[in-house]
Amino acid sequence: MTEEPIPQDAASADQAPVPSADHGEAGAAETTVSDTVVSVDQARLVLRRVKDPELNLNIVDLGLVYDVQTEGSTVRVDMSLTSPGCPSGPEIMGEAEQQLRGLPGVTDVVMNLVWSPPWTPERIEPRVRAYMGF
Template sequence: MDERLDPMPDTEPASTEPSDAPPPDTTDGAISADQARLVLRRVKDPELNLNIVDLGLIYEVHVSGANVQIDMSLTSPGCPSGPEIMGEAEQQLRTIPGIGDVTMNLVWSPPWTPERIEPRVRAYMGF
C-alpha cells in the first residue's frame, strides 16, 4: 500500500490576485508619508542613540506623487551632528523604490523641546 506522509495535495493553491499585480510599494509611483516616516526611523541621533522620528525632530512630511519634502529640526541650533543627521535622513529617503525629488528643510519654529519626544520614549528616558 502506498501511503503519503504529506496530507497536502501536490497542487498549488488558487490565487485570488492576478500574477501580474505590482508590489504594494510601487502601485502608482506615489510615495506615502508613512513610508517616509518608516525609513526615517533608521536615522539615529548619534549622541542620544534614538531615532529622529521618536525624538520628534520630524515636524512635517509633505508628499506629492513621488516627491518628498521633510521639515525637520534639531535638538539645538548648535547641534554638532546636524549635517550628519540631515544627510543620513536624505540618504535613507532615497532608498524608497520610486522616490523622486527629496527636499530637506531645517526649521526652527517651533523650537524643539523634549515634549516633542514620543511619550513612550520620553518615559523610558525619565522625562
C-alpha cells in the same frame, strides 16, 4: 502581416516595469517606477532608521521630524535639531535624505531645517520620554 514582439532589453532603464496588482486583461498597462506614489507613512517609517548619534534614538521618536509631505515621487520634510549648534546636524540631515532617496519611486527629496517652533524634550514620543525618565 505579423507583428514581431518587442525585445525585453529594449525597455528604457528609467522606466523599469513594476508588477501591477491588476492581473486581469492581457495587455493591461504596467505601472512604472516613475509612476509610483510614495506615502507619508512610508517616508516616516524610513526616517525611523535615522538616529541621533549622541542620544542613539531615532529622529521621529525624538520629535525632530515636524512634517512630512509627499507629492507623487517627491518627499518634503520639515525637521529640526535638538539645538542650533548640534554638531551632528549635517550627519543627521544627510542620513535622512539618503534613507528617503532609497525608497522605491522617490525621485526628489526636499529637506527643510526649521527652528520654529524650537525643539524641546516635550516633543519626544511619550513612551520614549518615560523610558528616558523625563
